[in-house]
Amino acid sequence: MTDRQVPSVGIVGGGPWGRALATAARRTGAEVVLHSRRDQPGGLGAQLRSSERSPQASTADPGLHVTTDYAEVAKARLVVIAVPSSVARSVLRALGDHLGGQHLVVHGVRGLGVEGLETVSDLVREETPARRLGALGGPVQAGELIEGRPSAMVIGSRFPEVITAATRAFQGPSLRVYGTNDLRGLEWASALVGCLSIGVGYAEEAGAGPGLLAALISRGVDEAARLMAAAGCEERTMLGLGGYGDLLASIALEDRPEVVLGKALARKVPLDQAITMAKLRVEAIPLIPRIVRFAEEHRVDANTFGALSEILAGGRPQAMLDRMFTG
Amino acid sequence: MQDDAPIFGFNAAREDIVRTVVSRVVLSTKDPLLALNDAAYHETKRLEASKRGPEEQKELAEWQRLARALGRMPDGERREKLASIVEHVGWDVAGNFDPRVFKVSSKLLPPIVTYLLAPRTLVRLARDPKQLVSLSALDDKVRVEGPVEELRELSRQGTAVYVPTHLSNMDSIVFGYALERAVLPPATYGAGKNLFTNPVLSFFMHNLGAYRVDRRIRHNLYKDVLKTYSCVLLERGYHSLFFPGGTRSRSGGVERRLKLGLMGTAIEAYARTLMANRERRVYFVPATINYLITLEAETLIADFLAEAGKGRFIIEDDESSRVGRVTAFMRKMFDMQGAVVIRFGKPIDPFGNMVDERCRSFDRRGREVDPASYVKDESGRVTLDPVRDAQYTRELGDEICKAYLRDTVVLETHVVAAASFERLRRASPASDLFTVLRQRDVVVVPRDELAKDVVKLRDRLVELADRGEIVVGGFLRTASGGDIVERALRAFAGYHASPVLASRPEGLAIMDTNLLFYYQNRLAAHGMAWDVIAPPGMPPARPPVFAPPAARDAAQGGLS
Numbered sequence: 015m016t017d018r019q020v021p022s023v024g025i026v027g028g029g030p031w032g033r034a035l036a037t038a039a040r041r042t043g044a045e046v047v048l049h050s051r052r053d054q055p056g057g058l059g060a061q062l063r064s065s066e067r068s069p070q071a072s073t074a075d076p077g078l079h080v081t082t083d084y085a086e087v088a089k090a091r092l093v094v095i096a097v098p099s100s101v102a103r104s105v106l107r108a109l110g111d112h113l114g115g116q117h118l119v120v121h122g123v124r125g126l127g128v129e130g131l132e133t134v135s136d137l138v139r140e141e142t143p144a145r146r147l148g149a150l151g152g153p154v155q156a157g158e159l160i161e162g163r164p165s166a167m168v169i170g171s172r173f174p175e176v177i178t179a180a181t182r183a184f185q186g187p188s189l190r191v192y193g194t195n196d197l198r199g200l201e202w203a204s205a206l207v208g209c210l211s212i213g214v215g216y217a218e219e220a221g222a223g224p225g226l227l228a229a230l231i232s233r234g235v236d237e238a239a240r241l242m243a244a245a246g247c248e249e250r251t252m253l254g255l256g257g258y259g260d261l262l263a264s265i266a267l268e269d270r271p272e273v274v275l276g277k278a279l280a281r282k283v284p285l286d287q288a289i290t291m292a293k294l295r296v297e298a299i300p301l302i303p304r305i306v307r308f309a310e311e312h313r314v315d316a317n318t319f320g321a322l323s324e325i326l327a328g329g330r331p332q333a334m335l336d337r338m339f340t341g
Numbered sequence: 342m343q344d345d346a347p348i349f350g351f352n353a354a355r356e357d358i359v360r361t362v363v364s365r366v367v368l369s370t371k372d373p374l375l376a377l378n379d380a381a382y383h384e385t386k387r388l389e390a391s392k393r394g395p396e397e398q399k400e401l402a403e404w405q406r407l408a409r410a411l412g413r414m415p416d417g418e419r420r421e422k423l424a425s426i427v428e429h430v431g432w433d434v435a436g437n438f439d440p441r442v443f444k445v446s447s448k449l450l451p452p453i454v455t456y457l458l459a460p461r462t463l464v465r466l467a468r469d470p471k472q473l474v475s476l477s478a479l480d481d482k483v484r485v486e487g488p489v490e491e492l493r494e495l496s497r498q499g500t501a502v503y504v505p506t507h508l509s510n511m512d513s514i515v516f517g518y519a520l521e522r523a524v525l526p527p528a529t530y531g532a533g534k535n536l537f538t539n540p541v542l543s544f545f546m547h548n549l550g551a552y553r554v555d556r557r558i559r560h561n562l563y564k565d566v567l568k569t570y571s572c573v574l575l576e577r578g579y580h581s582l583f584f585p586g587g588t589r590s591r592s593g594g595v596e597r598r599l600k601l602g603l604m605g606t607a608i609e610a611y612a613r614t615l616m617a618n619r620e621r622r623v624y625f626v627p628a629t630i631n632y633l634i635t636l637e638a639e640t641l642i643a644d645f646l647a648e649a650g651k652g653r654f655i656i657e658d659d660e661s662s663r664v665g666r667v668t669a670f671m672r673k674m675f676d677m678q679g680a681v682v683i684r685f686g687k688p689i690d691p692f693g694n695m696v697d698e699r700c701r702s703f704d705r706r707g708r709e710v711d712p713a714s715y716v717k718d719e720s721g722r723v724t725l726d727p728v729r730d731a732q733y734t735r736e737l738g739d740e741i742c743k744a745y746l747r748d749t750v751v752l753e754t755h756v757v758a759a760a761s762f763e764r765l766r767r768a769s770p771a772s773d774l775f776t777v778l779r780q781r782d783v784v785v786v787p788r789d790e791l792a793k794d795v796v797k798l799r800d801r802l803v804e805l806a807d808r809g810e811i812v813v814g815g816f817l818r819t820a821s822g823g824d825i826v827e828r829a830l831r832a833f834a835g836y837h838a839s840p841v842l843a844s845r846p847e848g849l850a851i852m853d854t855n856l857l858f859y860y861q862n863r864l865a866a867h868g869m870a871w872d873v874i875a876p877p878g879m880p881p882a883r884p885p886v887f888a889p890p891a892a893r894d895a896a897q898g899g900l901s
Contacts, residue, residue, distance in 0.1 A: 091719060110706060115692065115714030116721070143704035145692050145715060145733065172732045175718075244880055312880055 023183045024087035027096035034156035035096055042186045047079045049087045088112035092179045098295050099125035103137055110142035118176045122150035125297030126205045128304050133201040148176040151204040151256040153263035166190045168256040170200030199251030206238040208272055208298040211264040213322050215276025234318040244312040271296050359431045362569045366427050373419040376562050381408040383560035430566045434552045487685030489523040491698040496526050498700035499622035500578050502607050506629045507584035509636045519683035528582040529574055571603050575610035591645035592874040593859040595745045595866045599738040608691045608730040612716040615723045624696045627686035627744035633752045633832045636660050636670045642859035669836055686744040692733055693740045750812045751802050757829035758860030759870040760794040761851050774873050778854045787848035792822030
């Protein structure tokens with residue numbers, strides 16, 4: 015393989031997810047430019063600085079270049095956004111100064127805007143000149159990418175060349191990348207799975223057996239699919255790896271933030287403490303009541319989401335079961 | 342008028358254009374057998390079903406003969422056959438553009454109107470073409486709005502694709518007139534062939550539209566020729582006019598879903614100018630054509646209700662083919678100020694970016710973008726990629742639909758229809774559309790109550806307009822409820838065959854529920870009228886959220 019054929023990937027976000035994606039891309043031989051904010055304590059910049067002093071300095075990897083300059087990231091044609099949704103807009107606005115129509119912009123941000131339920135790719139369209147957009151989804155976790163444990167990821171884009179580029183950048187022996195053209199559907203599915211994972215954690219901790227858990231997941235997926243149809247997405251995207259598959263994985267993922275949060279809530283831990291326990295920002299918390307409102311507006315039955323909303327509001331554990339089985 | 346617009350050289354270039362189209366289509370047809378079979382199948386089916394004259398009979402026999410022979414034909418002969426059919430279709434599509442005729446016909450609307458009102462004047466006109474009725478006669482009847490100055494400058498810098506909403510067969514004429522009024526160069530237009538055979542409109546159509554589209558022909562080869570033709574015209578800098586709704590809005594509603602086929606040719610055309618090292622940028626101008634009354638309203642809404650979607654694609658016997666109705670319509674138009682409003686929207690590039698008067702593209706944050714960067718591949722080469730371009734065009738379609746909503750101009754008939762229809766719904770709550778529509782001459786609304794409803798609706802529309810989500814014109818903004826109702830009544834009466842709202846001692850009787858439905862539908866996509874016309878798979882529009890009355894009152898200084 016000549017140097018020219020090596021795909022060049024820019025990743026924005028020095029947190030665990032961005033670092034994991036950078037690792038996965040490096041594993042395929044891609045040359046990676048990673049943007050990390052300097053002032054981020056515990057972020058990759060700090061870690062790399064500390065590892066420079068260690069014998070196994072990762073700076074020995076000439077294929078990974080860490081920068082604080084968005085212009086450097088924009089040298090890659092494929093740019094992957096891996097920042098929390100709360101800062102996505104400001105990051106995109108700054109990054110947008112360096113992007114053009116030639117860029118393929120893919121994001122791996124779970125969540126929807128709480129105001130207008132806008133997707134992150136809607137933000138990309140608003141804040142940057144890029145139009146060839148995509149999103150990452152599916153059950154893959156940061157830990158799996160870093161350790162190279164086999165897993166699966168979904169890339170959604172209406173542009174085949176984006177799917178091709180993302181697949182080329184990330185697919186390897188330990189990571190299978192599936193493509194879908196329902197970008198919006200994948201973004202909605204990821205966000206709704208985030209909400210439902212809280213329910214899974216909650217039910218598990220509250221002692222739900224396999225039957226109840228299966229009922230919760232199936233009904234939740236069904237509601238999510240109908241919500242997505244009302245939002246103009248394809249229902250079946252929710253039934254695939256980016257929806258159902260992603261949610262199934264949360265059964266076994268004890269340390270998934272949403273699951274941790276759900277479990278804490280089942281133990282009657284107050285919400286603010288439960289959020290601290292989840293460590294990472296849980297994008298689903300403000301989203302759940304908004305989804306319930308969306309369901310009402312569009313006359314979609316969404317009892318599972320209604321129950322989740324009550325739990326977040328401090329409702330009793332029984333409330334969830336009642337809501338689920340009376341709807 | 343800009344006499345240097347490319348269309349004035351059209352006739353000289355026509356042969357060259359058709360040859361380019363034919364060779365491109367022939368070369369890009371990978372499987373001539375499939376293409377010819379498809380064409381023979383669709384043409385045989387069409388001709389068998391149609392009323393056949395001797396000409397069609399001959400055509401049918403030829404297609405049948407071809408279909409039988411195709412299987413045994415050697416490949417070389419198939420290619421030849423393909424080329425000859427494509428050439429035939431190509432010349433059929435290519436129209437005329439005669440600048441002399443254009444000069445007359447662009448100023449044709451007033452004399453034609455005169456003719457319709459008083460046929461004998463045409464005889465005088467033929468003797469002395471200088472005796473044209475002055476265009477200014479229409480000035481206050483037809484309003485042209487929007488960033489006209491900017492568009493004028495822009496038309497010298499790049500190639501325009503005008504994409505207006507579509508309600509009536511009058512649209513192409515009215516829009517052509519609007520271009521003339523705005524001192525914008527004329528645009529080529531793919532006029533439906535049925536308009537050329539329509540006894541009234543053919544008079545306008547010949548020599549106006551640069552090409553003919555026969556929507557009865559359904560085979561792929563024909564579609565390929567049309568698209569390629571449109572692409573070649575844009576590539577050569579001919580400004581174009583498409584109605585992306587594809588067909589006249591049956592419901593009266595603003596288009597929410599577009600046919601993207603022809604629009605999609607713009608990106609290919611632009612990419613080809615880049616590949617030939619003579620970049621010429623293409624920009625889209627969304628526009629709305631708003632009528633106080635629609636010429637074909639009765640037929641269109643009947644068609645919408647009869648088929649509730651399936652739609653006859655071509656209606657050949659509607660009001661636009663009856664001289665009497667066109668005359669009545671024109672009379673009404675002459676009678677009322679601002680009866681037609683054409684509103685040009687802000688220009689955008691094929692990738693949804695804003696465009697300034699020098700044809701530079703800017704993203705939503707105001708950064709300049711090179712449009713060429715959207716059609717380049719990994720290695721920075723400009724490529725033709727139909728799948729990629731189809732997606733850009735899809736997103737462009739969404740942008741255009743948003744522009745339609747913003748640039749919809751609310752007229753009195755829409756508001757009065759929406760208020761009346763709301764009364765109908767309240768008279769039979771929780772009913773389906775057809776039950777509501779059946780209440781003809783059942784509901785009578787006292788005039789002052791209807792006026793009050795109208796004012797309430799108008800105030801919300803004005804609020805929406807102040808947010809830039811719709812346009813409310815001067816009269817409607819300030820008039821009293823009674824005056825608005827009066828003006829709508831005057832517009833309805835004298836054109837529509839049966840009374841829409843009938844005056845009774847106790848108030849206004851709601852008579853033609855279908856027409857009220859038709860006119861209220863103009864506000865449906867904004868959520869300002871009952872939305873039962875959302876395209877399949879799209880949730881109905883919901884009423885916009887307005888600031889709570891308390892906050893509004895406070896903002897107005899506590900007026901109450």
